[in-house]
Amino acid sequence: MMELTQHGTDMFRKGFAGDIFNSSVYMKRSFPELDVNFMSCIGRDVVSEQLLDILAQEELGSRFIEYDEKRIMGTYMVQTDEQGERSFLYWRNDSAASQLMHNLSANVEEKLREAQLIFFSGITLAILNDHDRAQLLHMLRRLRNQGVNIAFDPNYRPILWESEKIAINAIGQGFQVANILLPGIADFQLFELSQPDQIVKFLRSCGFDELVIKHGAKSILGYSKDWQCEVDVLRNSHVLDTTAAGDAFAGVYLGARIAGLDIKSAIERAAIIGKEVTNHPGAIVPKDKFAQFLKDSLID
Numbered sequence: 001m002m003e004l005t006q007h008g009t010d011m012f013r014k015g016f017a018g019d020i021f022n023s024s025v026y027m028k029r030s031f032p033e034l035d036v037n038f039m040s041c042i043g044r045d046v047v048s049e050q051l052l053d054i055l056a057q058e059e060l061g062s063r064f065i066e067y068d069e070k071r072i073m074g075t076y077m078v079q080t081d082e083q084g085e086r087s088f089l090y091w092r093n094d095s096a097a098s099q100l101m102h103n104l105s106a107n108v109e110e111k112l113r114e115a116q117l118i119f120f121s122g123i124t125l126a127i128l129n130d131h132d133r134a135q136l137l138h139m140l141r142r143l144r145n146q147g148v149n150i151a152f153d154p155n156y157r158p159i160l161w162e163s164e165k166i167a168i169n170a171i172g173q174g175f176q177v178a179n180i181l182l183p184g185i186a187d188f189q190l191f192e193l194s195q196p197d198q199i200v201k202f203l204r205s206c207g208f209d210e211l212v213i214k215h216g217a218k219s220i221l222g223y224s225k226d227w228q229c230e231v232d233v234l235r236n237s238h239v240l241d242t243t244a245a246g247d248a249f250a251g252v253y254l255g256a257r258i259a260g261l262d263i264k265s266a267i268e269r270a271a272i273i274g275k276e277v278t279n280h281p282g283a284i285v286p287k288d289k290f291a292q293f294l295k296d297s298l299i300d
């Protein structure tokens with residue numbers, strides 16, 4: 001999506017964002033050796049074309065980018081409160097991305113089968129119609145059965161769903177299709193669950209291999225089938241904008257796991273980056289500032 005962040009009283013700064021895009025950017029910047037591809041559907045409009053330049057700048061593969069000839073890219077605006085907590089306004093109904101399943105290349109599933117990991121989210125599911133959502137979930141299930149790791153962040157955004165019932169059903173299927181789950185505790189308001197113990201019990205019934213629950217600026221809980229850990233969050237008390245802290249966390253966590261770090265070390269690495277993202281407006285920290293941060297924090 002095109003991202004608008006407030007710049008002065010009556011100006012906006014244009015950027016690019018979207019939860020899986022954000023995770024892809026932070027994964028690639030943190031683990032440049034990985035072959036990271038961003039999959040979406042864009043238009044033939046000028047903004048869509050600029051996204052291709054950004055993908056090239058970020059060294060993200062674009063071979064899973066599909067095109068809708070009639071539609072354009074969606075837009076959203078970031079608003080922040082006094083604590084830096086973000087909320088969004090969307091202009092994305094009938095966006096090119098919502099037509100992904102209608103514009104898929106013929107051999108896309110074959111190409112996806114070669115991936116080590118596919119990451120999707122509740123937003124991916126929310127922007128598709130019922131039929132396309134079912135088709136995507138079926139494809140992901142087939143890929144999972146063929147050994148591809150599937151990671152899922154429910155990223156529940158009430159405004160994007162037609163009803164809670166539809167969201168419960170779709171996100172519930174997301175939990176079942178994926179073997180790596182990266183929810184935030186707030187996502188479970190939808191399921192009327194607020195305690196980590198209840199959440200873990202519920203998710204165990206979906207059969208995960210790996211689960212990480214983000215508890216905002218408090219702590220992060222990690223689980224495998226027979227092991228668990230808790231990592232405290234070093235709180236940033238001067239948050240500017242929390243946009244994409246969760247997405248950056250997910251991208252770095254997954255990158256770290258592919259790069260061979262254990263669950264706890266991957267959480268620790270991801271939390272450092274999640275915290276840094278809260279110091280910057282909008283989803284994506286400027287590339288040079290991010291590189292400097294990695295250097296200063298002795299992460300390479």
Ligand SMILES: Nc1ncnc2c1ncn2[C@@H]1O[C@H](COP(=O)(O)OP(=O)(O)O)[C@@H](O)[C@H]1O
Pocket residue numbers: 183184185186214215216217219220233234235236237239242245246247249270271272274275278
């Ligand atoms: N105020 C903060 N101080 C330090 N780290 C933070 C803060 N807010 C978020 N983070 C980091 O970013 C991660 C994701 O943030 P969170 O707000 O829980 O994500 P989500 O948007 O998925 O709910 C947290 O687990 C933490 O590591």
Ligand SMILES: O=C(O)C(=O)C[C@H](O)[C@H](O)COP(=O)(O)O
Pocket residue numbers: 017018019020022076086088123155242243244245246247248283
């Ligand atoms: O993808 C979307 O639809 C968006 O809303 C774009 C936002 O940049 C992210 O969703 C931010 O995600 P958080 O990490 O939860 O702050």
